[in-house]
Amino acid sequence: MNAWTSYQLQDFIPFTAEVYFRLLERMGETFWPLHLLTLALGAATLALALRHSTRLACLLPSPVWAFVAVTFFFQRYAELNWAGGYVGYAFICQAVLLVVMTLTGWGIDKRPSHTSPPVVIGMTITLFGLIVMPLMAPMSGGSWYQAEVFGIHADPTAVTTLGLVLIMLRGLALWIAAIIPALWLVVSGLTLQALDSTGGAVLFAVLAIALVGLVWGSKR
Numbered sequence: 071m072n073a074w075t076s077y078q079l080q081d082f083i084p085f086t087a088e089v090y091f092r093l094l095e096r097m098g099e100t101f102w103p104l105h106l107l108t109l110a111l112g113a114a115t116l117a118l119a120l121r122h123s124t125r126l127a128c129l130l131p132s133p134v135w136a137f138v139a140v141t142f143f144f145q146r147y148a149e150l151n152w153a154g155g156y157v158g159y160a161f162i163c164q165a166v167l168l169v170v171m172t173l174t175g176w177g178i179d180k181r182p183s184h185t186s187p188p189v190v191i192g193m194t195i196t197l198f199g200l201i202v203m204p205l206m207a208p209m210s211g212g213s214w215y216q217a218e219v220f221g222i223h224a225d226p227t228a229v230t231t232l233g234l235v236l237i238m239l240r241g242l243a244l245w246i247a248a249i250i251p252a253l254w255l256v257v258s259g260l261t262l263q264a265l266d267s268t269g270g271a272v273l274f275a276v277l278a279i280a281l282v283g284l285v286w287g288s289k290r
Contacts, residue, residue, distance in 0.1 A: 087265035091216055093146055094207075094223060098215035101141070101222055105204075108134055108221025112200045112230055116193070119237045122181050128238050129172040131231050134221035135165035142224055157254065161224075164231075164250040177243020188287035192236030195280055199230030206269065225269075228254045229276055236283040244287050252277060 098105070111130055118127035143158030171177060182189050203226040207216040220226045228251035235247040255273045262270035 087267065089150065090261070090265060091212070093150065094218060095213055095215045096146070097142060097222055098213075098217060098219075102215070105217075105219040105222055108219060109200060109204075112196075112220040115234060116196050116200070116237075119182065119234060120184065120193070124178050124180055124182065124238045125172050125175065127234065128168055128178060131227075131234060132165040132168040132172075134227055135161050135168070135231070137221065138224055138227050139165070142222075147224075157224075157257070160250050160254070164247075167247060167250075171239070171243060171247065177239045177241050177247070179238060179240045182237055188236045188240075188283045191279060191283035191286075192233045192238075195233030195236065195276060195283075196230050197233075198276065199226045199233060203229060206272070210268075224254060225258050225273065228252075228258075229273070232276070232280050236280065236287055240287055242288070244284060248280070248284055252280065 111134065115127045115130040118124070118130070139158040139161035143154045143161060146154075148154030148158065184190075200220055204217040204219050207218065208214050218226050220230045232248055232251040232255070235244060235251075239247055255277050259270040259273035259277070262268075262273065
């Protein structure tokens with residue numbers, strides 16, 4: 071027991087902050103200017119969700135989840151952490167889940183009210199993932215290639231999707247669609263915390279706000 075209590079969170083992270091942020095930078099360098107397309111896709115998804123084209127809005131994020139699974143987790147993150155491949159499969163599952171919900175219409179709110187608390191919270195989280203998160207690294211002195219963008223990097227993809235499902239879905243379907251994005255934010259938040267990055271606190275704050283929306287949306 072004493073041996074286990076001597077471990078710290080940092081002992082379970084098999085890479086340094088420099089290596090991790092260099093990985094994010096490599097993603098930015100490799101796929102620029104695809105960022106512009108994925109951001110436009112995210113903005114279009116939000117617009118469609120708010121204009122009551124919720125089935126199409128539910129479908130649009132699925133390709134980027136599969137893309138991040140392959141390019142970020144399978145091809146890069148798995149080289150640093152053996153668990154990366156398993157997370158990649160979880161991202162593939164999220165992509166499939168969004169497609170299934172689109173085809174079946176399960177849990178989809180066809181006319182979400184723009185003034186309901188879950189929708190307002192969802193809009194706020196979505197805009198944070200699309201607009202604020204890409205600016206965090208440059209504003210803190212990092213390279214523009216370190217900017218984390220929806221559809222390219224895992225964190226903003228999870229945050230943005232979490233916001234979108236709060237707008238589009240209700241009931242049990244909302245919770246199921248939120249599980250994988252929320253779990254990744256927990257893992258990423260703990261990782262960033264172990265690497266002494268303030269980004270961890272940001273992700274946990276997003277999770278706390280999203281939880282309020284999830285509880286509220288599941289009751290409707």
